[in-house]
Amino acid sequence: MGWDDDERIHSCSLHIDIKNGKIWIQHNGTEDHIAYDLVAKGVPKEDIVLGFHSVYMRQYTDFYVNYIWSRVSTMMLFIVPKRYELLLRKRACTDAEQTAKLIGAKNQHKET
Structure with a gap:
């Protein structure tokens, strides 16, 4: 990022979108x-979409595949690579807690 004479140069090393509760990795340079x-x-892997792969190719990854596009709740993040962990840590904790609650509810349902 910067200037080359009178021309502005800008590129992004990492592009992540958060759309409808899913983390979309659009570009990873x-x-x-x-x-x-x-x-x-x-x-959870189910909350991560590798947006840099086509829908067809996503089926061969370990991450989320069947996503229906919606314009609701879109936020773009342009993140310095070393800082992405800090920005998403709260999200990771929230998802882990929600997953634990869901697993607990399913196990309780099986016992009854």
């Missing part, structure tokens, strides 16, 4: 495997 790092922090 870093050496880090952002999706797997998010999973290691507690974000």
Whole structure:
């Protein structure tokens, strides 16, 4: 990012959107495997969409596939790679808590 004489130059190393509760990785120009790092922090794979793959190719990944596009609740994040963990940590904790509650509710239902 910067200037080349009188021309503005801007590019993004990492592009993540949050759409309808799903984390969309639209572009990853870093050496880090952002999706797997998010999973290691507690974000369920079902909440991560590899947007840089076509819908057809997503079926061959470990992440979310069947997503119907909606314009509701879209927020774009342009994040410095080293800081993405801090910005998504709260999201990861929330998802982990919700997942634990769902698992507990399903197990309680099976016992009755």
